[in-house]
Amino acid sequence: DAGVIQSPRHEVTEMGQEVTLRCKPISGHNSLFWYRQTMMRGLELLIYFNNNVPIDDSGMPEDRFSAKMPNASFSTLKIQPSEPRDSAVYFCASSSINQPQHFGDGTRLSIL
Amino acid sequence: QQPVQSPQAVILREGEDAVINCSSSKALYSVHWYRQKHGEAPVFLMILLKGGEQKGHEKISASFNEKKQQSSLYLTASQLSYSGTYFCGTEGNTDKLIFGTGTRLQVFP
Numbered sequence: 026d027a028g029v030i031q032s033p034r035h036e037v038t039e040m041g042q043e044v045t046l047r048c049k050p051i052s053g054h055n056s057l058f059w060y061r062q063t064m065m066r067g068l069e070l071l072i073y074f075n076n077n078v079p080i081d082d083s084g085m086p087e088d089r090f091s092a093k094m095p096n097a098s099f100s101t102l103k104i105q106p107s108e109p110r111d112s113a114v115y116f117c118a119s120s121s122i123n124q125p126q127h128f129g130d131g132t133r134l135s136i137l
Numbered sequence: 138q139q140p141v142q143s144p145q146a147v148i149l150r151e152g153e154d155a156v157i158n159c160s161s162s163k164a165l166y167s168v169h170w171y172r173q174k175h176g177e178a179p180v181f182l183m184i185l186l187k188g189g190e191q192k193g194h195e196k197i198s199a200s201f202n203e204k205k206q207q208s209s210l211y212l213t214a215s216q217l218s219y220s221g222t223y224f225c226g227t228e229g230n231t232d233k234l235i236f237g238t239g240t241r242l243q244v245f246p
Contacts, residue, residue: 056232067139068179068224068236081233116178125169126226126234128178 027051029129031117037135043105046132049098050119058126059092059102060116068116074100107136138162140227140237147242149215157210157240159225168201168208169226169234172219179224182210215244 030049058073072082094100118126140161171179185201196213226234
């Protein structure tokens with residue numbers, strides 16, 4: 026079975042540019058999670074969806090960050106405008122009810 | 138409130154044992170344990186549900202004391218492949234996990 030698929034794997038862009046990260050969850054999973062990982066702050070939950078509906082976005086740092094899940098097989102995390110402090114590894118994970126979360130390989134984002 | 142893990146780092150020789158602890162200030166429904174190798178995604182190890190059960194996966198086992206809001210991960214007869222950073226993820230009454238501060242484990246031959 027295919028796991029959680031994230032793209033791109035690496036992204037390097039200049040400050041002020043728009044960044045879009047993509048995630049395809051495991052088929053049949055009804056929950057999707059976006060995390061950010063840095064050395065300083067560890068693994069932080071940004072937002073999660075259940076049945077395509079955003080349930081908790083309290084971890085989204087500020088209005089520059091937005092996430093959508095238009096259908097059960099696709100989600101995006103967008104940063105506009107991007108800043109150097111947004112540099113991190115962004116993970117997407119999915120799960121079904123009472124099951125563990127499965128993580129994608131992550132997107133390593135560098136904002137110059 | 139992020140769960141606190143201890144110790145922050147452990148260095149072992151192959152064959153030695155280790156215990157990693159995870160403490161939360163909030164009531165817990167379950168505890169999830171993950172291992173992350175450098176440059177890779179976290180990989181699921183096991184879930185413990187409230188009830189104080191102990192689970193095992195090969196030579197890795199864990200316990201959950203819901204009254205103390207603590208979980209411990211036991212690594213027995215460690216192997217080189219056990220090296221990585223271990224995270225506990227705690228779940229309250231929602232689907233979301235709050236991950237702990239992480240414990241870096243290094244196993245040397």
